[in-house]
Amino acid sequence: SYELTQPPSVSVSPGQTARITCSGDALPKQYAYWYQQKPGQAPVLVIYKDSERPSGIPERFSGSSSGTTVTLTISGVQAEDEADYYCQSADSSGTFPWVFGGGTKLTVL
Amino acid sequence: QVQLQESGPGLVKPSQTLSLTCTVSGGSISSGGYYWSWIRQHPGKGLEWIGYIYYSGSTYYNPSLKSRVTISVDTSKNQFSLKLSSVTAADTAVYYCARGVGYCSGGSCYYYGMDVWGQGTTVTVSS
Numbered sequence: 001s002y003e004l005t006q007p008p009s010v011s012v013s014p015g016q017t018a019r020i021t022c023s024g025d026a027l028p029k030q031y032a033y034w035y036q037q038k039p040g041q042a043p044v045l046v047i048y049k050d051s052e053r054p055s056g057i058p059e060r061f062s063g064s065s066s067g068t069t070v071t072l073t074i075s076g077v078q079a080e081d082e083a084d085y086y087c088q089s090a091d092s093s094g095t096f097p098w099v100f101g102g103g104t105k106l107t108v109l
Numbered sequence: 110q111v112q113l114q115e116s117g118p119g120l121v122k123p124s125q126t127l128s129l130t131c132t133v134s135g136g137s138i139s140s141g142g143y144y145w146s147w148i149r150q151h152p153g154k155g156l157e158w159i160g161y162i163y164y165s166g167s168t169y170y171n172p173s174l175k176s177r178v179t180i181s182v183d184t185s186k187n188q189f190s191l192k193l194s195s196v197t198a199a200d201t202a203v204y205y206c207a208r209g210v211g212y213c214s215g216g217s218c219y220y221y222g223m224d225v226w227g228q229g230t231t232v233t234v235s236s
Contacts, residue, residue, distance in 0.1 A: 001172070001173065031220070033220075033222040033223075035156070035223075037156075042205055042207075042226035042227065042228055042229055043148075043156065043205075043223075043226060044226075045222045045223060045224050048220075048221050048222035049220075049221065049222075052221075054222070054224060084155075086155060086156050088156075088158075088222075095217075095218050095220065096161075096169060096211075096218065096220060097220055097222075098158045098169075098171060099158070100155055100156040100157065100158060101155070102155050103155040103156070
């Protein structure tokens, strides 16, 4: 079955830039979506279609794609950004994004 | 704004059928351009997408769960539901419902992510 691979954890100091990657063979042809989940809360969509930001999401959140890797970048990280982040995308058989990555725990030092 | 609320038993016995309902408020489930999904999260683990339904009734399921999953919609009640049969302890999880933005036109489909989520409901499978 298709898999999206994320690093288990990323650590960054406040004010620095955090980059969370997600790798998958189908990513060159499929869009990626990113969700933020804080403890005890439902996920929140922070990026869709690789690099689009929903309304209400701070500008410090951005997304990019290059080959088989997509990246969520958080510029000027704040303490409130500490959370789990999940990428999601489609496999090569269709376009519906149904596969989630394993998640990355972002720790703000 | 649109809100989603999951409801259903918090405890299900092994081999039985898990049944959950998601009630949509602040908007119509029959509005085009949206798909209605179920997602679950095992304790301390990541997210697993279960399936979705359009208001028209068309569905799409996670291949690994397809044989046990049924998602239905009741437009008169503005609700959609999940049934997962033959449950085991491995189905113990927090279950979320969510609204996804997307549509199909001219043979192509376009998706914009799941922008509204319920708070989640914990289901434990145990005798």
